[in-house]
Amino acid sequence: MSNKNFTYLLLITILLFVLASISFLIQPKYETSIEKGEIIFSKAKEQINNINEIIIDDGKNKISISQNQNNWSMNSKSGYKVKNEVVRKNLIQISELRFSEKKTKEEFLYSRLDLDYPNDEDGKSKLISINNNNENILEFVLGKRKKGGVYIKKLNEKQTWLTSGTLDMSSIENDWLETKILEIEYNLINKISVNHVKKEDSFSLTKDDKGENLLIDNLNKDQLPKSDLIANFFGYFLTNLVFNDVEKRKIPNDIDIITKINFTFIDDSKLTAIIFNSGKEKWINFIRDDTALAEGKTFYVDNLNDWSYKLSSTKYNVTETKLKDLLVEE
Numbered sequence: 001m002s003n004k005n006f007t008y009l010l011l012i013t014i015l016l017f018v019l020a021s022i023s024f025l026i027q028p029k030y031e032t033s034i035e036k037g038e039i040i041f042s043k044a045k046e047q048i049n050n051i052n053e054i055i056i057d058d059g060k061n062k063i064s065i066s067q068n069q070n071n072w073s074m075n076s077k078s079g080y081k082v083k084n085e086v087v088r089k090n091l092i093q094i095s096e097l098r099f100s101e102k103k104t105k106e107e108f109l110y111s112r113l114d115l116d117y118p119n120d121e122d123g124k125s126k127l128i129s130i131n132n133n134n135e136n137i138l139e140f141v142l143g144k145r146k147k148g149g150v151y152i153k154k155l156n157e158k159q160t161w162l163t164s165g166t167l168d169m170s171s172i173e174n175d176w177l178e179t180k181i182l183e184i185e186y187n188l189i190n191k192i193s194v195n196h197v198k199k200e201d202s203f204s205l206t207k208d209d210k211g212e213n214l215l216i217d218n219l220n221k222d223q224l225p226k227s228d229l230i231a232n233f234f235g236y237f238l239t240n241l242v243f244n245d246v247e248k249r250k251i252p253n254d255i256d257i258i259t260k261i262n263f264t265f266i267d268d269s270k271l272t273a274i275i276f277n278s279g280k281e282k283w284i285n286f287i288r289d290d291t292a293l294a295e296g297k298t299f300y301v302d303n304l305n306d307w308s309y310k311l312s313s314t315k316y317n318v319t320e321t322k323l324k325d326l327l328v329e330e
Contacts, residue, residue, distance in 0.1 A: 063173060077173055097167060115151055142169055181242060183239065186235045190206070275316070
């Protein structure tokens with residue numbers, strides 16, 4: 001090799017080395033500068049009181065929650081009330097997540113950590129978006145839990161991490177919603193009228209003089225209740241009443257209505273429950289008397305008359321009780 005060619009080769013080698021060094025120096029130092037225990041989402045920690053939207057998407061179910069005047073509601077559930085304490089808990093958990101251990105960058109390994117959103121057919125990974133006035137503060141994929149931590153991947157980065165600190169972020173709507181409907185004490189109920197489609201199945205109940213037991217009204221001499229306490233379970237229908245599902249108020253056709261139950265309280269205020277078929281399911285509408293507010297009565301949503309609820313089968317079994325079910329068989 002001539003000296004001239006050797007010199008060219010040497011100069012090219014030196015140039016490539018210099019370019020490689022410059023390329024290395026200008027690469028982002030984000031990953032290499034991260035220290036164990038460092039806060040991951042410092043922006044969320046700084047703006048925790050200003051956050052007004054949370055979106056959780058597991059590829060099958062998408063939950064959108066927003067805040068208005070310090071009250072949270074679920075957009076994906078027609079604006080139904082969300083428990084503020086659950087939102088607060090999750091936001092604090094996000095703001096306190098810390099880097100613990102660097103994990104894989106390889107996309108084909110993401111599924112092992114449940115971080116392969118949106119290519120997760122089983123729906124175990126979740127995309128979490130946190131916004132403030134339509135400005136995105138952070139987006140990340142939430143994966144598997146591990147004792148004392150969770151796996152995450154920031155949306156536009158390949159690096160995955162194990163964090164220290166837990167995070168719930170359920171993609172189940174009822175884990176966020178205020179699922180309690182009513183809490184009305186038994187001793188506030190004075191009278192109950194249960195009206196089935198067939199008149200012979202219908203009946204009414206009235207508290208005794210001591211205000212202790214509900215007695216069946218207008219029985220003839222041949223009709224005997226199974227016990228003095230047989231009807232009292234109706235008085236607990238409105239105690240700790242929760243729903244399995246909720247939708248904007250459905251207006252049932254007369255043919256779909258199964259039962260109407262009228263509750264009269266000791267202050268003479270009233271609450272009506274209408275049980276009806278909706279497809280293959282049973283739902284319930286409540287009509288609240290505007291005066292039905294007193295000590296011992298708790299309505300967990302102010303606009304109760306705007307919603308229809310799907311209750312547990314246990315509660316529906318109560319509404320199906322007919323007069324003959326309360327009486328000694330002939």
